[in-house]
Amino acid sequence: QQQVKQSPQSLIVQKGGISIINCAYENTAFDYFPWYQQFPGKGPALLIAIRPDVSEKKEGRFTISFNKSAKQFSLHIMDSQPGDSATYFCAASQGFQKLVFGTGTRLLVSP
Amino acid sequence: GAVVSQHPSWVICKSGTSVKIECRSLDFQATTMFWYRQFPKQSLMLMATSNEGSKATYEQGVEKDKFLINHASLTLSTLTVTSAHPEDSSFYICTQGGGVVNYGYTFGSGTRLTVV
Secondary structure (H helix, E strand, O other): OOOEEEEEEEEEEOOOEEEEEEEEOOOOOOOOEEEEOOOOOOOOOEEEOOOOOOOOOOOOEEEEEEEEEEEEEEEOOOOOOOOOOEEEEEEEOOOOOOEEEOOOOOEHHHH | OEEEEEEOOOOEOOOOHHHHHHHHOOOOOEEEEEEEOOOOOOOEEEEEEEEEOOOEOOOOOOOOOOOEEEEEEEOOOHHHEOOOOOHHEEEEEEEEEEOOOOOOEEEEEOEEEEOO
């Protein structure tokens, strides 16, 4: 079953705090794990992505932590800002074939 | 980087009519295009995979006779919603098969379809 489970469904974080979103997958053949940010009425925009041979990747305030044995990966947003308020999706694919998306997390960063 | 141009960005149509959505890869040749549908406050669900020069592959539960996909060239894939009904109102978005140019997937800007 090619599913990606995402939690939490919604998240409220104070400005300057850390936002953490978690995902778990089942298909061990997945080899590409991106995170997307989506604003209302817009398409998803790639934030950061990781391959399974790396346990962590950081780009600016965004970090992916990857645990291959547990089949889990997470997104950390450091110093969260009100402008980060959006819906975040994790996803996974094998060999750059179809992307399977998580259910999404609605993040609200309070001023 | 890779660019996928999707048109129209929004469309309103009457129930029973057909609507065509186009996705063009502007600076690369896309042999594969994935079509997704997103209902309000839900995730992106894959509808079908279009392959240049061959029949599209549809996901389970997606009516291939209702959602016609054509990928006649390496730069153009189209999705036609035939005999649209209000329940087809959704956000449709395409993405090129990843890893071709920019190590990842490039999404079109999406089409908001409203059927009245």
